[in-house]
Amino acid sequence: MPSEFPIPLPALPLPDAVPLSWYLILSAILFSLGVAGFLFRRNIITVFMSIELMLNAVNLSFVAFAYQLKSVDGHIFSFFVMVIAAAEAAVGLAIILTVFRNKQTLEIDEVSSLRL
Amino acid sequence: MDAMLFLTFAAIAVACAINLVLQTHPIASALSLVGVMGSLAVLYLLLGGEFIAAVQLIVYAGAIMVLFLFVIMLLNAAAEKKVKKPALKGVVAVPLVLTFLVLVAYLIQAQAPRGTGVKFGEFTGGGALDIGRSLFSTYILPFEVTSIVILIAILGAVVLARKEI
Numbered sequence: 001m002p003s004e005f006p007i008p009l010p011a012l013p014l015p016d017a018v019p020l021s022w023y024l025i026l027s028a029i030l031f032s033l034g035v036a037g038f039l040f041r042r043n044i045i046t047v048f049m050s051i052e053l054m055l056n057a058v059n060l061s062f063v064a065f066a067y068q069l070k071s072v073d074g075h076i077f078s079f080f081v082m083v084i085a086a087a088e089a090a091v092g093l094a095i096i097l098t099v100f101r102n103k104q105t106l107e108i109d110e111v112s113s114l115r116l
Numbered sequence: 117m118d119a120m121l122f123l124t125f126a127a128i129a130v131a132c133a134i135n136l137v138l139q140t141h142p143i144a145s146a147l148s149l150v151g152v153m154g155s156l157a158v159l160y161l162l163l164g165g166e167f168i169a170a171v172q173l174i175v176y177a178g179a180i181m182v183l184f185l186f187v188i189m190l191l192n193a194a195a196e197k198k199v200k201k202p203a204l205k206g207v208v209a210v211p212l213v214l215t216f217l218v219l220v221a222y223l224i225q226a227q228a229p230r231g232t233g234v235k236f237g238e239f240t241g242g243g244a245l246d247i248g249r250s251l252f253s254t255y256i257l258p259f260e261v262t263s264i265v266i267l268i269a270i271l272g273a274v275v276l277a278r279k280e281i
Contacts, residue, residue, distance in 0.1 A: 015119055015233065016118070016119075017232055017233030017234055018119050018162075021224050023159070023163070025225075028224065029217065032217040033133040033137055036209070037136060040137065041145075042196055042199075043193065045145075045188055045191075046142050046145045049145055049146060050136070053133060059156070059172075063168055064234075067238075068231060070239055070241065075165050078168055079171065079247065082171060083265075084262075084265065086179065087265055089180045090183070090270070091269050093183060093184070093187045094273040097191070097276070098276050107197075
């Protein structure tokens with residue numbers, strides 16, 4: 001509690017325990033920002049990083065639910081998400097390297113050879 | 117104390133995520149993502165996930181982001197060029213994303229369990245011992261399948277990074 005904290009803290013109307021919904025809403029905000037980055041950025045690497053941001057947001061809600069259910073299963077799920085994200089990053093960055101070697105660009109709008 | 121720690125690191129995470137979306141240079145975006153991952157690791161610690169917090173720092177903020185930075189510097193990626201044409205997706209996507217966010221926040225407020233809230237130290241089942249015990253008993257089959265996935269990812273990365281493609 002703040003009593004043994006060296007600096008006297010201001011008396012803010014903060015709850016003693018953080019409600020679970022705060023964690024879930026933070027997760028939703030981060031996920032929405034990831035979606036926005038995915039849609040608006042045109043650099044292929046930044047788009048890829050937005051996907052990682054979305055994966056992180058989902059991990060946060062997994063860990064929050066694991067706390068609520070007092071169960072370790074949510075932690076296992078987010079562990080597997082991290083493993084798959086590592087594999088995805090390796091393959092995705094190899095694809096980005098190949099695209100750059102063939103097209104000499106990282107702009108996502110210029111890589112449109114599949115467009116009819 | 118818990119609420120103050122949560123608000124501080126949640127604010128850092130959201131600020132870094134906004135910076136990730138707004139920056140045009142990929143290196144600035146990558147460093148913002150490292151900030152998001154670091155503050156999320158603190159939030160995992162608050163939720164009792166010691167092992168996940170450590171893995172988040174080592175694997176995500178360490179290994180994966182170094183891979184990203186390596187590729188950005190290898191390709192000598194520059195800032196995005198400004199485009200003149202007004203994008204239709206800006207008109208359509210912003211209201212859609214905002215609607216999604218408001219809807220999800222409303223549902224969470226309406227449906228989230230009204231428990232005692234999250235207090236640091238209430239749940240201690242997220243250490244390496246518990247994770248390992250669960251991983252090697254209940255989740256042994258997904259664990260083994262994951263090793264095959266990683267093997268395929270290694271093969272894919274080697275094949276894709278060859279010169280001839």
